Amino acid sequence: MIAGMSEKDMARRAAMEIRDGFCVNLGIGMPTLVLDFVPSDKTVFFHTENGLLGMGGFARKGEAHPDLVDAAKQPVTYVKGASFFPSDVSFAMIRGGHIDLAIMGAYQVSGNGDLANWTAQGMMPSVGGAMDIVVGIGKIIVMMMHTTKDGRPKIVKSLTYPVTGFRCVSMIITNLCVLEVTEKGLVLKELAPGVSAKDVLACTEADIVMPKEQKTIS
Amino acid sequence: MIAGMSEKDMARRAAMEIRDGFCVNLGIGMPTLVLDFVPSDKTVFFHTENGLLGMGGFARKGEAHPDLVDAAKQPVTYVKGASFFPSDVSFAMIRGGHIDLAIMGAYQVSGNGDLANWTAQGMMPSVGGAMDIVVGIGKIIVMMMHTTKDGRPKIVKSLTYPVTGFRCVSMIITNLCVLEVTEKGLVLKELAPGVSAKDVLACTEADIVMPKEQKTIS
Amino acid sequence: MVNKIYRESLEAIRDVKDGAVIMFGGFGLSGIPQNLIRALYEQGTRDITVISNNPGSRLGDTEYGLAILFKAGRVRKFIGSFPTATKSFKELYEQGKVELELVPQGTLAERIRAKGAGIGGFYVRTGAGTLLGSGKETRTIQGARYILEQPLGADFAFVKAYRGDVYGNLVYRYTGANFNPLMAMAADITVAEVEEVAGAGDIDPNTIHTPGIFVDRVVKGERYDRWYE
Amino acid sequence: MVNKIYRESLEAIRDVKDGAVIMFGGFGLSGIPQNLIRALYEQGTRDITVISNNPGSRLGDTEYGLAILFKAGRVRKFIGSFPTATKSFKELYEQGKVELELVPQGTLAERIRAKGAGIGGFYVRTGAGTLLGSGKETRTIQGARYILEQPLGADFAFVKAYRGDVYGNLVYRYTGANFNPLMAMAADITVAEVEEVAGAGDIDPNTIHTPGIFVDRVVKGERYDRWYE
Numbered sequence: 001m002i003a004g005m006s007e008k009d010m011a012r013r014a015a016m017e018i019r020d021g022f023c024v025n026l027g028i029g030m031p032t033l034v035l036d037f038v039p040s041d042k043t044v045f046f047h048t049e050n051g052l053l054g055m056g057g058f059a060r061k062g063e064a065h066p067d068l069v070d071a072a073k074q075p076v077t078y079v080k081g082a083s084f085f086p087s088d089v090s091f092a093m094i095r096g097g098h099i100d101l102a103i104m105g106a107y108q109v110s111g112n113g114d115l116a117n118w119t120a121q122g123m124m125p126s127v128g129g130a131m132d133i134v135v136g137i138g139k140i141i142v143m144m145m146h147t148t149k150d151g152r153p154k155i156v157k158s159l160t161y162p163v164t165g166f167r168c169v170s171m172i173i174t175n176l177c178v179l180e181v182t183e184k185g186l187v188l189k190e191l192a193p194g195v196s197a198k199d200v201l202a203c204t205e206a207d208i209v210m211p212k213e214q215k216t217i218s
Numbered sequence: 219m220i221a222g223m224s225e226k227d228m229a230r231r232a233a234m235e236i237r238d239g240f241c242v243n244l245g246i247g248m249p250t251l252v253l254d255f256v257p258s259d260k261t262v263f264f265h266t267e268n269g270l271l272g273m274g275g276f277a278r279k280g281e282a283h284p285d286l287v288d289a290a291k292q293p294v295t296y297v298k299g300a301s302f303f304p305s306d307v308s309f310a311m312i313r314g315g316h317i318d319l320a321i322m323g324a325y326q327v328s329g330n331g332d333l334a335n336w337t338a339q340g341m342m343p344s345v346g347g348a349m350d351i352v353v354g355i356g357k358i359i360v361m362m363m364h365t366t367k368d369g370r371p372k373i374v375k376s377l378t379y380p381v382t383g384f385r386c387v388s389m390i391i392t393n394l395c396v397l398e399v400t401e402k403g404l405v406l407k408e409l410a411p412g413v414s415a416k417d418v419l420a421c422t423e424a425d426i427v428m429p430k431e432q433k434t435i436s
Numbered sequence: 437m438v439n440k441i442y443r444e445s446l447e448a449i450r451d452v453k454d455g456a457v458i459m460f461g462g463f464g465l466s467g468i469p470q471n472l473i474r475a476l477y478e479q480g481t482r483d484i485t486v487i488s489n490n491p492g493s494r495l496g497d498t499e500y501g502l503a504i505l506f507k508a509g510r511v512r513k514f515i516g517s518f519p520t521a522t523k524s525f526k527e528l529y530e531q532g533k534v535e536l537e538l539v540p541q542g543t544l545a546e547r548i549r550a551k552g553a554g555i556g557g558f559y560v561r562t563g564a565g566t567l568l569g570s571g572k573e574t575r576t577i578q579g580a581r582y583i584l585e586q587p588l589g590a591d592f593a594f595v596k597a598y599r600g601d602v603y604g605n606l607v608y609r610y611t612g613a614n615f616n617p618l619m620a621m622a623a624d625i626t627v628a629e630v631e632e633v634a635g636a637g638d639i640d641p642n643t644i645h646t647p648g649i650f651v652d653r654v655v656k657g658e659r660y661d662r663w664y665e
Numbered sequence: 666m667v668n669k670i671y672r673e674s675l676e677a678i679r680d681v682k683d684g685a686v687i688m689f690g691g692f693g694l695s696g697i698p699q700n701l702i703r704a705l706y707e708q709g710t711r712d713i714t715v716i717s718n719n720p721g722s723r724l725g726d727t728e729y730g731l732a733i734l735f736k737a738g739r740v741r742k743f744i745g746s747f748p749t750a751t752k753s754f755k756e757l758y759e760q761g762k763v764e765l766e767l768v769p770q771g772t773l774a775e776r777i778r779a780k781g782a783g784i785g786g787f788y789v790r791t792g793a794g795t796l797l798g799s800g801k802e803t804r805t806i807q808g809a810r811y812i813l814e815q816p817l818g819a820d821f822a823f824v825k826a827y828r829g830d831v832y833g834n835l836v837y838r839y840t841g842a843n844f845n846p847l848m849a850m851a852a853d854i855t856v857a858e859v860e861e862v863a864g865a866g867d868i869d870p871n872t873i874h875t876p877g878i879f880v881d882r883v884v885k886g887e888r889y890d891r892w893y894e
Contacts, residue, residue, distance in 0.1 A: 313542055
């Protein structure tokens with residue numbers, strides 16, 4: 001199996017999608033790495049669904065406060081200009097279309113941008129804010145490994161996992177490549193260093209439109 | 219025409235319905251007189267729909283602040299323990315059943331407690347919070363003159379003015395008497411000093427149940 | 437770097453076009469964006485739809501706030517709960533020169549919030565069976581009659597806060613909040629006028645009433661009339 | 666004279682009966698009413714329905730908060746968004762010993778607010794077409810699929826604030842607010858535990874997050890665990 005990019009490199013690439021002034025919701029796990037890659041000349045407010053806009057980073061020893069955590073229940077800090085608010089306002093931000101971008105993990109994404117990331121067969125289900133995010137936030141980037149641990153495709157023709165949302169994913173960043181979800185289906189935009197278009201096709205079930213050239217992520 | 223009670227006496231009588239710990243919404247006009255008749259051993263919070271629980275009284279010269287007014291847009295003060303909040307929360311209090319009592323004026327009340335107090339034919343309509351109050355607040359006291367200025371009954375068999383709410387009035391306090399709205403219709407509870415049951419009947423269109431005795435308001 | 441501060445009211449509303457739908461915070465004269473209203477008047481914008489609790493307010497013989505826009509014939513339609521507050525609106529209404537959509541105050545607040553919160557519609561008892569509920573979808577829920585109400589949005593929201601910072605975080609004072617925080621959520625572009633501009637991080641994040649995400653522009657009001665003594 | 670202060674947590678929850686439906690504020694361990702939860706555990710109340718974002722939370726190998734009620738078999742049903750947070754819930758669930766109603770987090774917040782605000786139901790896109798939307802009334806609004814969601818209330822709300830006064834006015838800190846202000850609005854009886862009791866008028870009325878009208882009882886929490894260093 002081809003390794004492709006590290007999680008940090010994927011986070012660095014995802015961070016490039018964040019524009020000055022954006023409010024961004026980061027999912028639990030890998031997406032939180034994005035926090036470290038936002039250039040200091042951009043004003044970006046990170047939203048955490050439990051009631052904070054302007055999350056800083058993870059709290060260091062001595063900084064942690066029991067009533068100051070992120071969506072993963074980890075102690076965090078906040079930045080200048082941050083605000084705290086209750087859950088209804090937090091989800092008004094999400095559902096009302098006020099947040100510019102969400103970066104989240106996934107079990108599966110289909111060729112037309114359907115997303116599965118909340119539960120699987122035989123699993124006790126948990127949903128959190130995932131279903132609110134996919135209907136409310138205009139741009140959804142999925143950040144995930146290209147395949148499962150045992151090598152099966154996660155980018156599929158149609159979902160076999162329970163759906164979180166329909167036609168909601170705009171971009172997929174995996175360890176192998178960057179795919180855009182377009183009207184015509186998935187388009188291969190960029191390749192990880194050392195990865196070929198053929199490598200990507202070999203472990204993707206969904207159809208992929210291949211432009212003449214693919215940029216390599218630098 | 220019989221004068222009966224003064225507006226102040228009506229307000230004093232209405233204030234007797236306020237129990238310790240009540241949150242009370244007062245309508246514009248005559249009901250605001252009730253503010254002066256709450257005994258100091260009771261903790262009562264007056265609610266004003268524009269976003270204050272714990273209204274004090276009207277602001278005196280020098281006390282007024284342009285951003286501190288009541289529902290009638292008059293400058294007011296606030297008491298210890300007061301809170302300010304936006305309109306959605308204010309009406310959550312009203313519509314959600316959190317306020318114990320409302321005292322409001324009326325054009326007409328019917329025998330089964332239907333209320334008309336927002337507009338009349340040929341009038342430019344204004345509604346404010348009246349329709350929210352009548353569906354949300356469990357006890358509604360109407361405080362009004364028993365008849366129109368030209369002597370026509372305001373307590374009628376059925377409304378001829380546009381309705382504000384159905385079966386919502388619990389009690390009517392007029393210059394002549396106190397009526398309770400019950401399952402059996404209007405019941406005469408108390409008479410103003412110098413007013414007889416016959417006087418009341420003479421200027422009321424709706425049927426009134428007459429208990430054997432009527433107390434005189436002291 | 438984000439800085440939402442505008443130098444003057446006129447600059448902050450320059451792109452408001454004729455025909456715009458605009459929400460104005462405030463209740464009577466409390467919490468109204470009086471400088472933005474004056475700027476809109478000066479700019480001459482016409483044919484606007486005004487969403488506000490009142491169409492201005494009267495003190496003694498003088499009318500303030502939105503009344504100047506109505507008097508000048510700039511308003512096509514008013515959506516609100518209590519138009520009786522001004523004579524100038526009443527005259528236009530009686531002459532058939534302005535349209536009126538009357539909405540119970542709590543429903544008005546909730547419809548605006550619904551738009552801001554991505555709610556597609558909601559049921560309330562308010563107005564069911566009355567003239568203001570006529571024509572609306574009705575449903576019986578646990579024995580009581582409810583009507584379906586729609587979210588209400590706008591092209592612009594003009595709001596007024598006591599303090600605001602460069603990120604658009606706002607703090608209100610007393611009853612000055614009223615519709616302002618809701619309208620800030622419900623418009624494509626929200627312009628806030630404030631009495632004081634705060635520096636980045638100067639407002640305690642636990643006391644912010646409107647998070648900056650809802651606010652696009654902040655301007656220090658040029659002049660605050662003192663209506664009361 | 667009104668004084669909502671109770672001397673101890675046990676006293677403040679004494680009338681909670683077996684079979685009660687109880688909302689618990691908090692997200693993970695932040696903003697949870699830990700003293701009221703412990704008191705409920707000590708009191709031995711059984712067969713309860715818990716409405717909360719999580720059924721407790723795990724730190725390292727230890728489970729805190731609501732987990733003690735689940736472990737002790739006191740809970741009949743859990744209504745929330747993220748039960749995966751505790752192993753003890755998972756075990757009971759897999760053994761069929763506890764019922765689960767899974768609700769998307771934003772919908773959970775909005776349903777609770779709806780109950781508190783007298784809203785009879787509302788439409789959201791969240792969950793439409795998914796397993797969590799199945800069986801719910803569907804409606805197409807401006808080309809998008811919405812589902813109808815119901816208000817959600819309870820017999821009791823146990824909430825936690827940073828400060829509270831004798832009238833029940835509450836102030837939260839950081840992300841400690843979360844569901845607390847909503848639940849305070851939606852229950853027949855709301856019990857608030859606070860870290861600090863403030864005197865009458867000591868809280869600036871402009872900074873109050875939950876007006877006292879929504880709160881019936883206030884108690885100073887006996888003990889606050891420090892979960893993080």
